[in-house]
């Protein structure tokens with residue numbers, strides 16, 4: 001911590017389970033699709049034949065054997081990683097903190113796409129950086145206004161060097177920036193001398209298999225890409241990477257070394273072995289199909305329970321893990337926290353605001369809810385939300 005004055009910035013607790021709770025809260029992948037038998041054979045072989053290396057400390061570099069697995073994933077979105085500039089992480093959450101600590105200076109402002117993944121804003125704040133909402137229009141980050149915002153903040157004496165975004169199947173809205181908007185955004189970022197930090201855990205999880213060009217592939221010299229195996233493989237291995245512009249890789253490597261000494265050689269070797277045996281297609285196709293189905297079931301249930309002309313509005317996403325609901329009357333979803341008493345959980349929207357905004361929204365995750373529990377979960381949720389609608393005006397008067 002840069003100061004000892006405050007506690008580290010907090011994260012919502014997302015992964016509680018148990019009892020009769022139907023959780024729409026945490027962004028967990030559906031690991032029923034992992035080929036566990038095959039994996040356990042590969043892990044046994046890895047331990048037997050390479051255990052003394054894979055279980056040893058390693059260096060803060062991506063293992064050579066893992067590079068093809070990363071290159072394969074990134075190429076599917078047009079990403080163009082350079083092996084020497086890949087920095088291993090224990091998942092993108094660590095990547096975010098490494099970027100904040102390694103590249104930021106305390107007191108510096110970071111422009112953020114909003115609503116924002118709370119782990120990103122918590123990482124920035126933990127490093128003493130100040131998240132600030134990037135200007136947006138209905139298509140996403142507004143490139144023209146971005147230039148003006150960066151100039152205004154600098155004129156006010158603020159230091160601004162980074163723009164954080166999650167451009168594909170965004171957490172929490174599910175929104176994707178169009179290819180055209182990406183080009184304009186990258187031009188604007190260059191003109192405004194902003195390094196673009198592209199957080200991309202969901203880009204390969206489009207329900208129809210289509211991808212949108214990664215910002216990294218469009219401008220590798222000015223985009224730092226955070227990749228992770230958490231959503232396309234499994235988060236328990238805690239394995240991800242940063243594809244950095246060459247001049248930044250050294251600082252990031254040194255920072256990750258301070259954070260974790262070395263990455264998990266075992267996790268990297270396990271992923272490399274899995275990819276070498278069968279590639280990514282089967283698993284990623286299975287995940288995509290599963291999430292397409294789950295999202296459809298949840299959206300249909302929401303239509304049935306909440307109607308399409310009531311106060312709650314949402315858009316069906318084309319990929320990713322999340323549905324984002326907003327209340328047109330401004331109901332405060334944080335006040336619905338006792339929803340757990342109704343046997344259902346979700347994340348109140350204010351967690352995704354930089355300063356408590358989005359209090360009228362909530363995020364639902366559909367990725368890991370058993371098929372047969374979605375309708376029941378949405379029925380419980382609807383009971384909670386109907387209460388919110390009724391209570392809304394009173395709360396506004398008070």
Ligand SMILES: Cc1ncc(COP(=O)(O)O)c(C=O)c1O
Nearest residue numbers: 027091092093117166171228230
């Ligand atoms: C947008 C975004 N970034 C980063 C992360 C962190 O993922 P991990 O650390 O498991 O790679 C998540 C996890 O949900 C996320 O949604």
